Each structure stands twice: as C-alpha cells, then as structure tokens.
Amino acid sequence: MAADTVSIATLQDWIIRFGAAVAEKREWLTELDSAIGDADHGANMARGMSAVTEKLAASAPAAADDLLKTVGMTLVSSVGGASGPLYGTFFLRMGMTTGAVQDLDATGLAAALRAGLEGIVARGKPEAGDKTMFDAMSPAVDALDAAIAGGADLAEATQAAAVAAATGRDATLPLVARKGRASYLGERSAGHLDPGAASTTLLFETLAAAIAAS
Structure with a gap:
C-alpha cells in the first residue's frame, strides 16, 4: 500500500x-534520436543519471530540496546537448519549490512537478505539438x-500521470518537429x-513505481 506522502527516501528511490x-x-532512446537528432540522447541521459546515482550513493541528501538540486546540478554538469540543461532545470526548479522538507503531500509533489515543467518552458519555450519532451x-x-x-x-494520481505521459509520447509520432535538431x-x-x-x-x-512501492 502506497504512502499518502512522498518521503525523501521515496524521492531518492524514484531517481x-x-x-x-x-x-x-539507452539503446532505444539512442535509436529514436538517431532518426531525428544527434543519436546521443540515450548515451547522454545514461551518463548523466549514472553520475547522479554515484553522487547520491556517496552522500545522501538530508532534505528534498537538497536531493533534487543535487540531481539537477549533476545533470547540468554531466549531460551534453539539450537534455542536461532541460532535465537539470526541471529538477532544480522542483527543489526550489519543495523547500527543506522530509516529506511531500500530494499537493506539494504536484506543485514541484508543475514548477519543473514551468522551468523547462522558460528555458526551451516549447509548446504543445512541437514534438518535444513537453508533449x-x-x-x-x-x-x-x-x-x-x-x-x-x-499512487492513483502518479499512475494517471504516467499514462498521460505515454499517451503524449505516442502522439509525437506523426508530428513534424518545430523545435531543436529534429x-x-x-x-x-x-x-x-x-x-x-x-x-x-x-x-x-518510475515516479509511479516508486510511490506504489513506498
């Protein structure tokens, strides 16, 4: 049975x-990127998340903002292309929104994720239908x-979010890209x-999976 709050341990499990x-x-993401980009999305993201995992293993952050900002800064410094700045901004904005707390309720998690999305919009200026991560x-x-x-x-809310993300991903298939290399x-x-x-x-x-397991 999933908890009704998201602890820092669950956030770390998500990451x-x-x-x-x-x-x-990794190979699938690279294959997708080889068709319309630089063929490096899988490699870049895998390298960045490996660096994040190593950083968290070496020193476990004590609060949600510290955890999320650590993830964001590590991605910015270790991932090339557009992915590092965009994912880095996402996690940095999440951390700025959560504050130095040990647990997030549903509203707090939603606010942090919304702030992360807004950070990506501020940085990349994507719109619906541009064929980007925004979709x-x-x-x-x-x-x-x-x-x-x-x-x-x-648990139900994050599962709904995961389903919506997958639907949005699949809807990019017929789109003509309006942003980035594609x-x-x-x-x-x-x-x-x-x-x-x-x-x-x-x-x-993975967010839904971490919360379901908490």
Whole structure:
C-alpha cells in the first residue's frame, strides 16, 4: 500500500529507478534520436543519471530540496546537448519549490512537478505539438493535478500521470518537429517518436513505481 506522502527516501528511490530505466532503454532512446537528432540522447541521459546515482550513493541528501538540486546540478554538469540543461532545470526548479522538507503531500509533489515543467518552458519555450519532451510532460502534470483534485491518492494520481505521459509520447509520432535538431528535418521528422518525450515517460513511470512501492 502506497504512502499518502512522498518521503525523501521515496524521492531518492524514484531517481534511482529513473536512472536504471534510462540505462535499460539507452539503446532505444539512442535509436529514436538517431532518426531525428544527434543519436546521443540515450548515451547522454545514461551518463548523466549514472553520475547522479554515484553522487547520491556517496552522500545522501538530508532534505528534498537538497536531493533534487543535487540531481539537477549533476545533470547540468554531466549531460551534453539539450537534455542536461532541460532535465537539470526541471529538477532544480522542483527543489526550489519543495523547500527543506522530509516529506511531500500530494499537493506539494504536484506543485514541484508543475514548477519543473514551468522551468523547462522558460528555458526551451516549447509548446504543445512541437514534438518535444513537453508533449509528454505537460499532459502528465495536468493529469496529476486533475487526479488529485478529484480525490485520487498519490499512487492513483502518479499512475494517471504516467499514462498521460505515454499517451503524449505516442502522439509525437506523426508530428513534424518545430523545435531543436529534429526541426531541421522538416516533414521527414514525422513518423518518429520524440526521444525527449520517451525519456520523460520513463520519468513519470518510475515516479509511479516508486510511490506504489513506498
């Protein structure tokens, strides 16, 4: 039975699970990126999350903001391309929003994830339909908010977010990219999943898994 709050241990479990999922799906993410990008998304994310895992193993942060800011700063410093700054900003903004707490309730988690999304929007200026990670993340955050507003518990709400992320990811398949490297391909970018939306889906699926296991 999942807890009704998210502890720092659960947040750390989420990060570790996300790193493991990225490592497992590294070749798939690279394959997606080779079709419409620089063929480095899987390698970059795997390297960054490996650095994050090592950092957390060496020194476990004592509060949510410290944990999330550590993740963000490590990704910014260790991941090349657009992924590092975007994912780094996401986690940094989450940490700025949580504050130095040990546990987050559903509203607190939702606020932190919303702040992370807003950080990505501020940095990359993505919009719906641009064929970016925004197309998975925005529906996921919206679904989480809606589920919580409807009385869902954390496990149900994060599962709804994961499903929405996957739906958003799959919806990038026919889109023509309007942002980033993929936009250089024009119409040829259609027919391929966006790799950023794919890794974002892993982010929300592992969040749901960590909370379900807590």
